[in-house]
Amino acid sequence: MFSRCVLQSTAKSSLIQAPFLQTRISALSSVTAHRCQNSIPSPRVDGRRYISAYGYTQAKALVYSRYGEPKDVLQLHKHSISAPNGTQVNLRLIAAPLNPADVNQIQGVYPSKPPFQTTLGTLEPSAIGGNEGAFEIIGTGSEVKRLSKGDWVIMKRTGQGTWRTHAQMDESQLIKIEDQTGLSPLQVSTVSVNPVTAYRMIKDFCDWDWMRAGEEWLVQNGANSGVGRAAIQLGREWGIKTLNVVRERQTPEETEALKQELKDLGATAVVTEAELLSGEFRNIVKELTRQGKEPIRLALNCVGGKNATALAKVLAPGSHMVTYGAMSKQPVALPSGLLIFKNLAFDGFWVSKWGDKNPHLKENTIKDILQLTRAGKFKDIPVEEAKWSWDTEAPELAAAVQGTLSGYRGGKGLLKFEGDD
Numbered sequence: 018m019f020s021r022c023v024l025q026s027t028a029k030s031s032l033i034q035a036p037f038l039q040t041r042i043s044a045l046s047s048v049t050a051h052r053c054q055n056s057i058p059s060p061r062v063d064g065r066r067y068i069s070a071y072g073y074t075q076a077k078a079l080v081y082s083r084y085g086e087p088k089d090v091l092q093l094h095k096h097s098i099s100a101p102n103g104t105q106v107n108l109r110l111i112a113a114p115l116n117p118a119d120v121n122q123i124q125g126v127y128p129s130k131p132p133f134q135t136t137l138g139t140l141e142p143s144a145i146g147g148n149e150g151a152f153e154i155i156g157t158g159s160e161v162k163r164l165s166k167g168d169w170v171i172m173k174r175t176g177q178g179t180w181r182t183h184a185q186m187d188e189s190q191l192i193k194i195e196d197q198t199g200l201s202p203l204q205v206s207t208v209s210v211n212p213v214t215a216y217r218m219i220k221d222f223c224d225w226d227w228m229r230a231g232e233e234w235l236v237q238n239g240a241n242s243g244v245g246r247a248a249i250q251l252g253r254e255w256g257i258k259t260l261n262v263v264r265e266r267q268t269p270e271e272t273e274a275l276k277q278e279l280k281d282l283g284a285t286a287v288v289t290e291a292e293l294l295s296g297e298f299r300n301i302v303k304e305l306t307r308q309g310k311e312p313i314r315l316a317l318n319c320v321g322g323k324n325a326t327a328l329a330k331v332l333a334p335g336s337h338m339v340t341y342g343a344m345s346k347q348p349v350a351l352p353s354g355l356l357i358f359k360n361l362a363f364d365g366f367w368v369s370k371w372g373d374k375n376p377h378l379k380e381n382t383i384k385d386i387l388q389l390t391r392a393g394k395f396k397d398i399p400v401e402e403a404k405w406s407w408d409t410e411a412p413e414l415a416a417a418v419q420g421t422l423s424g425y426r427g428g429k430g431l432l433k434f435e436g437d438d
């Protein structure tokens with residue numbers, strides 16, 4: 018009932034994201050609720066979602082207003098979203114992954130920091146967590162051209178905040194998933210960061226000799242990560258053999274099971290970090306590469322430290338190592354000889370920056386990966402699902418986020434929204 022009063026009083030102002038609505042509702046509720054008692058039947062305000070007769074959607078966002086550990090700083094903020102105007106669309110979350118970079122961002126140690134703002138009506142300026150996710154269009158403004166209700170979309174850029182039940186955005190900020198057939202929420206929500214990173218690193222940092230398909234290698238650590246699994250499958254598709262390094266599990270059986278899991282994806286060989294760092298590794302490599310006749314031409318490094326050094330040492334002269342993560346938090350140390358005598362090149366790759374510079378290529382890369390997915394050539398990553406319903410409390414969601422950086426996980430965290438429009 019009080020929503021009607023507030024809406025009437027603000028009807029002339031442009032309520033794009035209805036930023037002030039929430040604050041004004043809380044501030045005025047006792048007064049307006051009383052004054053408006055007989056105006057219209059009371060909507061459900063007992064914590065449940067409701068969509069007002071004026072087209073306002075109730076939404077929740079997982080926000081932070083200071084840097085720190087997710088469990089300490091993440092809060093659930095409830096707010097309202099107006100009906101979309103012009104080229105705006107309203108979105109409902111389908112699923113959003115919990116990536117390591119999302120946590121680094123909340124900790125304040127990631128180079129891209131979404132600005133703290135009051136656009137959603139938070140008491141303190143805040144940022145919304147998450148950089149990746151799949152959304153469904155639930156409403157379109159009158160000038161929207163490319164998108165319709167029911168379409169699935171992902172965000173063009175990272176840093177927009179995906180951990181929210183609903184959002185309002187301009188259609189220009191979104192990539193439409195042209196054909197949803199055969200695609201799952203998990204596949205669409207995790208396509209734009211990890212697979213794109215693997216795809217671009219393999220394509221852009223090595224001049225593969227396609228005449229030698231099946232005779233050239235890439236080596237990578239963190240091979241069971243989302244990026245690592247994508248690299249294995251792309252390597253298999255493109256005729257590039259992959260030598261993959263994983264950390265030992267608690268028991269030999271579990272380690273073997275993990276190795277087998279990656280082989281089932283198409284990994285040519287899988288070794289443990291202990292094997293990589295052992296004196297035996299050179300011999301293992303010689304045997305795999307037919308005494309070096311099959312060159313290892315690319316190394317993908319998301320770990321750093323001794324692990325990265327060991328990868329660099331088995332690269333063929335003139336090859337590249339691309340560093341894209343730093344999971345061990347150890348620096349990459351390189352013996353000078355690798356630079357002087359083997360002429361190795363060391364690069365870094367950051368998909369966010371690359372995507373901002375190459376928006377069309379990013380869209381095409383995503384299309385290509387989704388095509389492989391539809392064709393059953395790109396298997397799902399294992400996930401630990403955190404269901405997000407309208408009643409889910411902030412600590413439950415924050416705990417799911419908190420676990421992201423702990424190693425030896427059974428799968429990537431995935432927020433799956435189970436609410437309605």
Ligand SMILES: NC(=O)c1ccc[n+]([C@@H]2O[C@H](COP(=O)([O-])OP(=O)(O)OC[C@H]3O[C@@H](n4cnc5c(N)ncnc54)[C@H](OP(=O)(O)O)[C@@H]3O)[C@@H](O)[C@H]2O)c1
Pocket residue numbers: 116117118210211214239240241242243244245263264319320340341342343344345346366367368369422423424425426429
């Ligand atoms: N530069 C870019 O554009 C870009 C894009 C995507 C991802 N990344 C980075 O790539 C890395 C992997 O991301 P993801 O989303 O694919 O990861 P993910 O699926 O969440 O998997 C995490 C990976 O990190 C490993 N790991 C965790 N702690 C470790 C430690 N202390 N030492 C060694 N390995 C450790 C895990 O191995 P265990 O299972 O053995 O714990 C697992 O392989 C992250 O550093 C992420 O920030 C960078």
